[in-house]
Amino acid sequence: xxxxxxxxxLDMTQGKVVKGVQFINFRDAGDPVELAKKYDEQxxxxxxxxxxxxxxxxxxxxxxxxxxxxxxxTIPFTVGGGIRKKEDMQQVLRAGADKVGVNSGxxxxxELLSECAETFGSQCVVLSLDAKRVGNQWNVMINGGRTDTGxxxxxxxxxxxxxxxxxxxxxxxxxxxxxxxxxxxxxxxVASVVNVPIIxxxxxxxxxxFKDIFQQGNADAALAASLFHFGECTIKEVKNxxxxxxxxxxx
Amino acid sequence: xxxxxxxxINNLDSIxxxxxxxxxxAVVTCDATVINQARILVLPGVGAAATGMNNLKMLGxxxxxxxxxxNGKPLLGICLGMQLLMDWSEEGNVHCLGFVDGIVEKxxxxxxxxxxxxxxxxxxxxxxPLLTDIPDTSDFYFVHSYFCNPDDKNVIVGTTIYGxxxxxIMKQDNIVGVQFHPExxxxxxxxxxxxxxxxxxx
Numbered sequence: 452x453x454x455x456x457x458x459x460x461l462d463m464t465q466g467k468v469v470k471g472v473q474f475i476n477f478r479d480a481g482d483p484v485e486l487a488k489k490y491d492e493q494x495x496x497x498x499x500x501x502x503x504x505x506x507x508x509x510x511x512x513x514x515x516x517x518x519x520x521x522x523x524x525t526i527p528f529t530v531g532g533g534i535r536k537k538e539d540m541q542q543v544l545r546a547g548a549d550k551v552g553v554n555s556g557x558x559x560x561x562e563l564l565s566e567c568a569e570t571f572g573s574q575c576v577v578l579s580l581d582a583k584r585v586g587n588q589w590n591v592m593i594n595g596g597r598t599d600t601g602x603x604x605x606x607x608x609x610x611x612x613x614x615x616x617x618x619x620x621x622x623x624x625x626x627x628x629x630x631x632x633x634x635x636x637x638x639x640x641v642a643s644v645v646n647v648p649i650i651x652x653x654x655x656x657x658x659x660x661f662k663d664i665f666q667q668g669n670a671d672a673a674l675a676a677s678l679f680h681f682g683e684c685t686i687k688e689v690k691n692x693x694x695x696x697x698x699x700x701x702x
Numbered sequence: 703x704x705x706x707x708x709x710x711i712n713n714l715d716s717i718x719x720x721x722x723x724x725x726x727x728a729v730v731t732c733d734a735t736v737i738n739q740a741r742i743l744v745l746p747g748v749g750a751a752a753t754g755m756n757n758l759k760m761l762g763x764x765x766x767x768x769x770x771x772x773n774g775k776p777l778l779g780i781c782l783g784m785q786l787l788m789d790w791s792e793e794g795n796v797h798c799l800g801f802v803d804g805i806v807e808k809x810x811x812x813x814x815x816x817x818x819x820x821x822x823x824x825x826x827x828x829x830x831p832l833l834t835d836i837p838d839t840s841d842f843y844f845v846h847s848y849f850c851n852p853d854d855k856n857v858i859v860g861t862t863i864y865g866x867x868x869x870x871i872m873k874q875d876n877i878v879g880v881q882f883h884p885e886x887x888x889x890x891x892x893x894x895x896x897x898x899x900x901x902x903x904x
Contacts, residue, residue: 572749701820701841
């Protein structure tokens, strides 16, 4: 049986890991390659790196981090941030990433998703979807959560899968960094309309939150950052807890 | 020396990085002389079967691999590289290398496809030298939408269940195929990689 995945997320700027609350107020959390190694040893199932500033200057620093990480870790990792054209994705894959997250670039030009899926295969194209509650629906937010596109997150998820994405990294801006639990309602809603794996992100604060997002939110993987970076709990603790609650995990 | 076959698909370095960590000399190459001189060949791969086969043909590697394998050179196929060892793939209706009899099929639409993540390998061939120090139901990392269905069930070393059991590791004489990514499967994956190399060097 396929196991539920626990994925630490490393938000980076200028080659350093940082962590914010609802996409602002960032704190320094250390060296990305060192953290990646630590999480690999602790039993993380995958890693996600997001270049949250994603400027041209940052590109070379990011590629260097990817290359060094690829040499050090023994598990797969996804890299996202600033992917606007097929060549950006190629660079990141060549540097050693296993999967690439596409966010704003795909919303602005949806063909980017199909171009990447056709060239590199659906399995390495991850839709990075940042959603925020607006009125009675969830809207897709881009540009690091600053711009409301007015597009329904549910509709966009469905379209992106048709265009060829193989997985969705679904972040709830409303719950991000709040440590009050993942957004179960949002995750469940997206999971019910697509048949690709969903990585739920935003809001992990305690062990029960992981159980709830798997059992109630139908997520395939759960992502967390500050919880792990600041040592509030370890990956092992999360996995032991899940196993004790009859959720299949890799130990 | 191990030759990792470069046929214009991505992520060839991940297997190179893993072999580096195991201190096993390897080069990424599409050069016929290097491939000819190598002791072991590795056909890695992610992506579509049709693209993979087209690229192999364009580089003349289909013929080269065929003659090398017929001459007994060990070949390890990983993920798409395993699928290309079969006769034919449902993905793009493409004829593959045909080293192992059987076809490549797609998972049913009732499942989440691709299968992405860690899943267990059930040992079928308990005597297999490939599985030294690999406990039954060890977790390996999978990313795929298609799987191999070999005609001769005796080649199946281990299976994995995703909707149905499928062949996740196979061995036929000098050929080994793994559907998962040993190079991305933590310590257990590295152990398996070492076992495969040891088997090939015997």
